[in-house]
Amino acid sequence: MLQHKHQDLFNEPACAKNQAKDEKTRKKGCGGKPLTPGNAAGGCAFDGAKIVLQPITDAAHLVHGPIACEGNSWDSRHALSSGPMLYRTGFTTDVGEMDVIYGGEKRLFKAIKEIIARYDPPAVFVYQTCVTAMIGDDIETVCKVAAERFGKPVIPVNAPGFVGKKNFGTKLAGEALLNHVIGTEEPEITTPADINLIGEYNVSGDLWMVTPLLKKLGIRLLTSITGDARYHDVTKAHRARVNMMVCSQALINVARKMEERWGIPYFEGSFYGVKDTSLSLRTIAKMLVERGAEPDLIARTEALIAEEEARVARELAPILPELKGKRVLLYTGGVKSWSMISALHYAGMVVIGSSTRKATKEDKARAAELMGEEGETMDNLPQRDMYRMLKNREADIMLSGGRTQFVALKAKTPWLDSNQERHNAYCGYDGTISLLKEIHKELTNPVFDLVRTPAPWEV
Numbered sequence: 259m260l261q262h263k264h265q266d267l268f269n270e271p272a273c274a275k276n277q278a279k280d281e282k283t284r285k286k287g288c289g290g291k292p293l294t295p296g297n298a299a300g301g302c303a304f305d306g307a308k309i310v311l312q313p314i315t316d317a318a319h320l321v322h323g324p325i326a327c328e329g330n331s332w333d334s335r336h337a338l339s340s341g342p343m344l345y346r347t348g349f350t351t352d353v354g355e356m357d358v359i360y361g362g363e364k365r366l367f368k369a370i371k372e373i374i375a376r377y378d379p380p381a382v383f384v385y386q387t388c389v390t391a392m393i394g395d396d397i398e399t400v401c402k403v404a405a406e407r408f409g410k411p412v413i414p415v416n417a418p419g420f421v422g423k424k425n426f427g428t429k430l431a432g433e434a435l436l437n438h439v440i441g442t443e444e445p446e447i448t449t450p451a452d453i454n455l456i457g458e459y460n461v462s463g464d465l466w467m468v469t470p471l472l473k474k475l476g477i478r479l480l481t482s483i484t485g486d487a488r489y490h491d492v493t494k495a496h497r498a499r500v501n502m503m504v505c506s507q508a509l510i511n512v513a514r515k516m517e518e519r520w521g522i523p524y525f526e527g528s529f530y531g532v533k534d535t536s537l538s539l540r541t542i543a544k545m546l547v548e549r550g551a552e553p554d555l556i557a558r559t560e561a562l563i564a565e566e567e568a569r570v571a572r573e574l575a576p577i578l579p580e581l582k583g584k585r586v587l588l589y590t591g592g593v594k595s596w597s598m599i600s601a602l603h604y605a606g607m608v609v610i611g612s613s614t615r616k617a618t619k620e621d622k623a624r625a626a627e628l629m630g631e632e633g634e635t636m637d638n639l640p641q642r643d644m645y646r647m648l649k650n651r652e653a654d655i656m657l658s659g660g661r662t663q664f665v666a667l668k669a670k671t672p673w674l675d676s677n678q679e680r681h682n683a684y685c686g687y688d689g690t691i692s693l694l695k696e697i698h699k700e701l702t703n704p705v706f707d708l709v710r711t712p713a714p715w716e717v
């Protein structure tokens with residue numbers, strides 16, 4: 259059954275990446291060869307599912323498996339909460355040898371019971387992992403029985419690590435939401451200006467750079483799936499008028515199926531950079547008006563955009579001349595492979611290369627178009643080549659995740675964390691200001707002049 263479910267997801271019609279493959283390759287699944295159990299480098303499916311669902315901040319997230327799986331996934335992202343903190347508690351059944359021999363279902367049931375008795379969360383998410391999937395623990399049935407017994411939603415997330423890579427796990431998490439959460443409750447009121455954001459996880463507070471803008475326009479965010487989300491809000495997401503998909507790949511199945519089931523149109527947008535933030539706000543307003551919101555929303559949105567763009571220009575005026583013409587190597591991936599470029603172009607910076615790992619065909623095309631002849635898209639850049647580029651000063655700064663920071667530092671090149679481990683929010687107008695100020699700080703840090711000066715004994 260699980261295999262059929264997986265096959266179905268590989269055929270997701272709205273997933274451009276899967277559709278671009280021939281049938282034989284598609285059958286092999288997302289992201290190429292699945293990981294071997296125990297080898298979670300780059301993220302297994304379980305990891306991806308947890309990344310998507312853990313930002314539901316008031317729910318309990320229980321990992322059914324060995325403690326190492328929970329250790330692998332806990333706190334790997336700074337998905338912030340404005341209230342409940344239960345999502346930060348690591349729950350695991352911590353199965354041992356005896357459970358492997360006799361099965362861990364009873365242990366799982368007891369763990370759910372204990373969590374509900376001690377924390378009374380609105381829901382418990384139960385994550386399958388490699389070991390418990392291989393010994394045949396039926397988490398779907400245990401969750402069903404527990405939900406009936408304790409009168410609480412207990413949601414199985416059947417994404418054991420070995421079924422694929424992180425990206426595939428994100429889609430399986432989306433399926434769990436579609437099958438067990440979204441549409442299970444009704445909102446008290448609805449308005450013609452209700453929206454959801456899909457694929458926005460509030461990394462380092464990104465979402466909070468956008469919510470004040472929506473509030474000013476009178477647009478109600480029913481829920482974000484799932485950054486800073488509350489369980490009961492996600493259950494009501496099916497009453498939104500428009501869905502904005504923030505990440506192009508992760509939850510495309512959720513956006514498409516919500517359109518199919520509840521007639522909610524969706525669009526793909528980005529809140530990175532001034533231009534794209536304005537475009538996303540414009541698109542939301544236009545689509546909401548088409549679906550019954552007050553027509554003056556469009557004029558109010560334009561007024562807000564003009565005001566915000568002027569503010570960004572004012573605030574960045576002192577540093578823009580120093581950023582102009584600086585060359586950037588972008589090593590991120592996914593939607594950021596192109597969305598970050600537009601934020602950098604705002605400051606007149608030149609992107610000499612953008613890695614398009616985990617990016618869709620459209621993402622790659624957009625990145626290539628935005629960079630023009632000045633830069634190239636790279637599927638993978640071996641660290642050796644990355645070092646050479648930085649050492650030869652082909653780029654003035656590199657933006658990437660923590661794993662490659664030492665390559666930049668070894669090459670005595672400024673570096674800025676642009677991935678999930680970062681501590682600053684880079685979305686929306688305020689996020690763009692923050693991003694460009696951080697880049698400026700790195701580029702003008704006097705330490706780089708010092709470390710590049712030959713030591714006295716080298717002269």
Ligand code: SF4
Pocket residue numbers: 293294295296297298302303304305323326327330386387388389418419420
């Ligand atoms: S689910 Fe499997 S691949 Fe993922 S961390 Fe656990 S053992 Fe490793």
